[in-house]
Amino acid sequence: MRYVVTGAAGFIGSHLAEALQVAGHEVRGLDCFTDYYDPALKEENARGLDVRRLDLAEEELDFSGFDGVFHLAGQPGVRSFGDVFPLYVRRNVLASQRVFEAAATAGVRVVFSSSSSVYGDAERYPTPEDTPPQPVSPYGITKLTCEHLARAYARSFGLDAVVLRYFNAYGPRQRPDMAFPRVVAALVEGGSFTLYGDGGQSRSFTYVGDIVAATVLAMERAGAGAVYNVGGGQEATMNEALALLEEIAGRTLDRRHGPPVPGDQRRTKADTTRIRDELGWEPRTPLEVGLRAHWEWAAGRVGAR
Numbered sequence: 001m002r003y004v005v006t007g008a009a010g011f012i013g014s015h016l017a018e019a020l021q022v023a024g025h026e027v028r029g030l031d032c033f034t035d036y037y038d039p040a041l042k043e044e045n046a047r048g049l050d051v052r053r054l055d056l057a058e059e060e061l062d063f064s065g066f067d068g069v070f071h072l073a074g075q076p077g078v079r080s081f082g083d084v085f086p087l088y089v090r091r092n093v094l095a096s097q098r099v100f101e102a103a104a105t106a107g108v109r110v111v112f113s114s115s116s117s118v119y120g121d122a123e124r125y126p127t128p129e130d131t132p133p134q135p136v137s138p139y140g141i142t143k144l145t146c147e148h149l150a151r152a153y154a155r156s157f158g159l160d161a162v163v164l165r166y167f168n169a170y171g172p173r174q175r176p177d178m179a180f181p182r183v184v185a186a187l188v189e190g191g192s193f194t195l196y197g198d199g200g201q202s203r204s205f206t207y208v209g210d211i212v213a214a215t216v217l218a219m220e221r222a223g224a225g226a227v228y229n230v231g232g233g234q235e236a237t238m239n240e241a242l243a244l245l246e247e248i249a250g251r252t253l254d255r256r257h258g259p260p261v262p263g264d265q266r267r268t269k270a271d272t273t274r275i276r277d278e279l280g281w282e283p284r285t286p287l288e289v290g291l292r293a294h295w296e297w298a299a300g301r302v303g304a305r
């Protein structure tokens, strides 16, 4: 098959593009290498992949001749109030609207990477897909807007779209703005780590390899219009995850405390019944195993600096 992967120089997109190549597919990556974090890391992620530099929010898009589009490009991170908000609108809402338009025109399926952030402070835990979304960050609001846009394009122009709500991805190449890379750097280099909030906030941490497997299955097997949670099987608080990393490192973290991040959810816990029943996907990587892989990758890099 011939697939487009948007955001192919990013954390999850580069893993996905590699997995598709290994499975024998032809992959065209699209990415504009934003400077949200060091673009040199993205250059490294993109090594060995065919990634074209293209801004989805303004350049011409033509998906004819492809069998599907994995749309992962976007502006992640819940620190999305204030001056950065226009970037979230441009890189999430505007870019996605243009991707959906082009995919509908070419008649190709889009698998869209949405987020557990659409749930906000959810009414139920574990949270099934039909829980009313109540995002608490501008980021979550832009991702939910994209979901609505996909549905609008499906209704009016027959867009074949599948929505995946990823829950806290981690693993090698994780974005440096996320907590674990900062924890590993502090553990290896002996610096301090600032934990925002009391550490009691919990997450369905999901290993990137499991996320990739769910994303490929969604392209291959999901029904048009389907929405799935993609979440790790084990809920853990930040304090628990940090303790595991300390155990793996054999060192104690110099922990400082900062105020909670505005827009951060207190809890995420995925109900993955639907994706298990319909696509046969289950998270396979226990947190400890995934954190070990993450540690080995990240500690090697920090040590080599």
Ligand SMILES: NC(=O)c1ccc[n+]([C@@H]2O[C@H](COP(=O)([O-])OP(=O)(O)OC[C@H]3O[C@@H](n4cnc5c(N)ncnc54)[C@H](O)[C@@H]3O)[C@@H](O)[C@H]2O)c1
Pocket (backbone or CB within 6 Å): 006, 007, 008, 009, 010, 011, 012, 013, 030, 031, 032, 033, 034, 036, 042, 054, 055, 056, 057, 071, 072, 073, 074, 075, 076, 077, 090, 091, 095, 113, 114, 115, 116, 165, 166, 167, 168, 169, 170, 175
């Ligand atoms: N990492 C997570 O835990 C997580 C959780 C839920 C949802 N998601 C979603 O999954 C997707 C991938 O996340 P990630 O963590 O790999 O992020 P990432 O920032 O590493 O990757 C996103 C990529 O998109 C590119 N991009 C942004 N705007 C673009 C544009 N206008 N045109 C072309 N390229 C553009 C960036 O340069 C970047 O390489 C995002 O859509 C994100 O919202 C991620």
